Amino acid sequence: MKNILETKELIKSFGGVHAVDHLSVNIQEGQITGLVGPNGSGKTTLINLLSGFSLHDGGSVFFGGAERKKITPWENQIYNITRTFQQIKLFDQMSVLDNILVIITERNPFLALFERHSKYHISQAEDILKQVDLFEKRFHNAGELSYGQKKLLEIGRVLAMDTKIILFDEPFAGLFPEIIKKIENIIKALKQEGKTIVLVEHNMNIIRNLCDHLIVMDAGKLLAEGHPEKVLTERVVLEAYLGE
Amino acid sequence: MEYIFHITILISIYGILALAQNLVMGSAGLLTIAGAAFYGIGAYTAAILATAFGFNIFTTLIIAPIVAGLIALGIGISFARFRDDYFLLATLGFLMIFNTVVRNWENVTGGSFGIAGIPKPHIFSLTFDTPFSFLVLALIVLFIVIGICYFISRSSFGRVLNAIREDEDALKIFGYKTSTYKLMVFVIGAMLSSLGGVLLASYITFIDANLFTVNESILLWAMIILGGIAKNRGALLGALLLITIPEALRFFGFPNEIAGLMRQCIYGLLLVFLMLYRPKGILGQYKL
Ligand SMILES: Nc1ncnc2c1ncn2[C@@H]1O[C@H](COP(=O)(O)OP(=O)(O)OP(=O)(O)O)[C@@H](O)[C@H]1O
Ligand SMILES: [Mg+2]
Numbered sequence: 001m002k003n004i005l006e007t008k009e010l011i012k013s014f015g016g017v018h019a020v021d022h023l024s025v026n027i028q029e030g031q032i033t034g035l036v037g038p039n040g041s042g043k044t045t046l047i048n049l050l051s052g053f054s055l056h057d058g059g060s061v062f063f064g065g066a067e068r069k070k071i072t073p074w075e076n077q078i079y080n081i082t083r084t085f086q087q088i089k090l091f092d093q094m095s096v097l098d099n100i101l102v103i104i105t106e107r108n109p110f111l112a113l114f115e116r117h118s119k120y121h122i123s124q125a126e127d128i129l130k131q132v133d134l135f136e137k138r139f140h141n142a143g144e145l146s147y148g149q150k151k152l153l154e155i156g157r158v159l160a161m162d163t164k165i166i167l168f169d170e171p172f173a174g175l176f177p178e179i180i181k182k183i184e185n186i187i188k189a190l191k192q193e194g195k196t197i198v199l200v201e202h203n204m205n206i207i208r209n210l211c212d213h214l215i216v217m218d219a220g221k222l223l224a225e226g227h228p229e230k231v232l233t234e235r236v237v238l239e240a241y242l243g244e
Numbered sequence: 245m246e247y248i249f250h251i252t253i254l255i256s257i258y259g260i261l262a263l264a265q266n267l268v269m270g271s272a273g274l275l276t277i278a279g280a281a282f283y284g285i286g287a288y289t290a291a292i293l294a295t296a297f298g299f300n301i302f303t304t305l306i307i308a309p310i311v312a313g314l315i316a317l318g319i320g321i322s323f324a325r326f327r328d329d330y331f332l333l334a335t336l337g338f339l340m341i342f343n344t345v346v347r348n349w350e351n352v353t354g355g356s357f358g359i360a361g362i363p364k365p366h367i368f369s370l371t372f373d374t375p376f377s378f379l380v381l382a383l384i385v386l387f388i389v390i391g392i393c394y395f396i397s398r399s400s401f402g403r404v405l406n407a408i409r410e411d412e413d414a415l416k417i418f419g420y421k422t423s424t425y426k427l428m429v430f431v432i433g434a435m436l437s438s439l440g441g442v443l444l445a446s447y448i449t450f451i452d453a454n455l456f457t458v459n460e461s462i463l464l465w466a467m468i469i470l471g472g473i474a475k476n477r478g479a480l481l482g483a484l485l486l487i488t489i490p491e492a493l494r495f496f497g498f499p500n501e502i503a504g505l506m507r508q509c510i511y512g513l514l515l516v517f518l519m520l521y522r523p524k525g526i527l528g529q530y531k532l
Contacts, residue, residue, distance in 0.1 A: 051417055077419030091410035094403075102407045103418050105400040109425050112401040161418060 004029040004064055004196050005050065005081075005165060011058035012045050012220075019045040021220030022059065027165075032187065032197040034207045034228060037217035038240055043200045044086050046217070047167045050198075051076060051083045076163070077107065083167035084154040086200070092143030096134055099142050099153055100125040103160035125160070131186065132156040148179050155186060166190065167198045172206055184210060204232060216240070249375035253447060255487045256382035260389045260440040262467040262479040267393055268433035269465070270474035271402060273409025274426060275328060277461045278319070278335035281342040282434040284456030285312045286441025291359040291451050292352060301365035301446045305385070308442045309435035316434030320427040327412075339458060346453040358452025362445050382443050389436050393476045396432070405429055406474070466511050486511070 005027035012020040019042045027033050035043050048054045050061065052073035060067050063079050076082060091099050104124055106112040129135040132152040137145060142153055151171060158166055168187070172180050187210060190197060201207055207214065207228055214228040218240045224231050231237060265279045289308040293299035299307070323334045346353045353359065364373040365381060372378045396402050404425055407415045412422050445451050467486050472478030490507040 053413065053417060073416040074419055074421040076417060083417060085414065089411050089414035091407045091414070093410055094406055098403055098406070102400075102403050102415070105403065107419055107421075109401060109404070109421075109428055112404060113396065113399050115400040116398060117400065117403075157418070 006062040009059035010056055012049055012056050018220045023222055025215055027198060029196050030194055031212040032191055032199055032210050034211035034214040035198055035200045041217040042220040043217055044169055047083055047169050080164040082158050082161040082163045084158055084169055084171055086169040088150045088154060090142040090150060090153055093141055095139050096142055097125055097138040100128055100156055100160050103157050128156050128159050148175050151175060165196045169200045246375050249379045251491055253379050253382045255484050256386040257440045257443050258483040258487055259386050259480050261437055261464055262483040263389055263393045264433045264436035265464040266468045266479035268429055270468055272405040272429045275332040276335040277332060278339050279437055279464045280456045280460035281339045282312045282437035283441045285315060286438025287445040287451050288353060290442040290445045291362045294363050295359055295361055302367055305442050308438040312438035313431050313435040316431045320430040324423055343453055358450060360450045362449045365446055378447055385439055385443060466515055
């Protein structure tokens with residue numbers, strides 16, 4: 001198995017807070033890697049760094065073995081990576097359909113000027129919306145959706161991007177069991193397709209059910225890693241969660 | 245009848261300006277108050293080329309957008325770091341610089357005397373010097389601008405602009421170089437605005453710096469907010485209403501100065517009421 005994504009001594013600070021602190025982790029191709037840790041341990045910050053949402057202060061990030069010195073978000077497509085947002089970030093005053101269409105249409109602005117969405121684009125977007133149960137809502141604005149539907153639309157955008165690496169930042173948070181089941185199945189199907197997945201999640205049952213590998217962070221540092229069943233019984237991990 | 249032609253010509257000119265403003269501010273969410281500057285750049289380019297160098301106004305309809313576009317390109321690149329209210333302040337600064345230059349560069353712009361004797365457009369033996377013929381010309385330009393705006397808003401480019409307005413940071417993550425899109429729409433908006441300026445200069449044959457102040461930009465804001473942000477139809481409706489309402493006031497016998505003051509008050513009140521009761525404008529579906 002290949003290290004498709006790797007960090008070495010990665011650092012990100014906010015003022016005095018070391019959100020990510022000399023973190024070195026490997027993400028294996030084709031696996032689901034869980035990322036857990038107490039609130040504020042730096043999980044979202046790591047996702048932000050890997051997706052170019054914010055820039056790292058030090059250390060390095062390797063994609064397929066090659067270092068990406070400056071991670072600029074508009075190159076994410078080239079580097080085959082996408083993500084969801086823990087704090088939902090949809091295009092609220094656009095239709096659900098347009099939220100997907102904008103992901104699958106032309107990136108080059110000069111070509112985009114002359115591109116009209118085609119039947120092909122529409123049917124592709126509609127297929128994705130069916131997968132996340134939002135087909136009926138396609139003409140509604142994203143901002144009018146319920147919380148659960150918004151979470152599903154975030155997943156829909158990831159499906160539309162169709163990249164090799166997908167970072168999910170708490171896709172299950174606050175959802176009913178039904179929708180959790182639905183998203184679990186989607187993530188399993190993505191793994192079947194050979195995608196590499198990083199999953200931030202607090203619910204240990206979901207972690208046990210989905211993950212091949214688990215990374216535990218605490219205060220921006222790597223606390224433990226390995227097979228989920230094994231890691232979740234380690235004393236340091238239990239202590240980090242339960243307090244001293 | 246002549247009066248109706250006159251009003252319709254004004255509506256066409258402001259329709260062009262409002263459409264351009266809407267493209268930049270409504271579709272892409274770029275808060276710019278530089279609208280009057282690019283309108284002025286169009287008017288001065290036409291006036292200077294026509295009076296000092298004998299250019300035909302038709303030729304300036306081609307040259308003015310190029311001049312405005314190049315200036316917008318420079319401005320856009322230097323303001324690329326600014327977002328939202330910072331961008332707004334930067335564009336206000338640009339408008340004030342434009343106004344100061346125009347007021348003081350007497351050799352070229354006539355300073356506070358302005359430029360008089362701007363000719364009407366002519367082609368072969370045909371001169372557009374009657375209100376009706378000028379109206380036809382203004383409408384043709386308006387329809388070209390409408391066509392361009394619909395072309396853009398129905399393209400993938402237009403959808404990307406909306407997504408930039410909604411959440412630029414999220415959009416970037418999905419592989420868009422949003423700065424290029426913003427720069428392009430800013431330049432296109434400036435080019436379209438300059439067309440309104442050329443028409444104005446040739447229509448009223450005399451221009452000075454007072455025509456292109458921040459009040460003018462605020463009027464454009466009022467038009468697109470009243471009509472409905474991010475809707476081409478809304479921008480046109482806004483231009484129609486905000487040109488005809490003050491004229492109607494004058495029609496009902498208010499003296500000019502009072503009508504002028506009332507006009508300012510009405511714009512102000514309209515904006516306040518809209519923000520309170522219908523923030524999306526008459527035809528709109530969007531808020532900034
Ligand atoms: N933009 C920011 N500005 C300042 N501090 C930040 C910023 N983003 C994160 N932090 C801080 O960095 C630390 C890590 O935050 P982060 O959001 O990465 O944690 P998390 O593991 O995702 O937590 P949660 O489980 O609550 O989502 C926290 O102390 C947080 O307050
Ligand atoms: Mg988080």
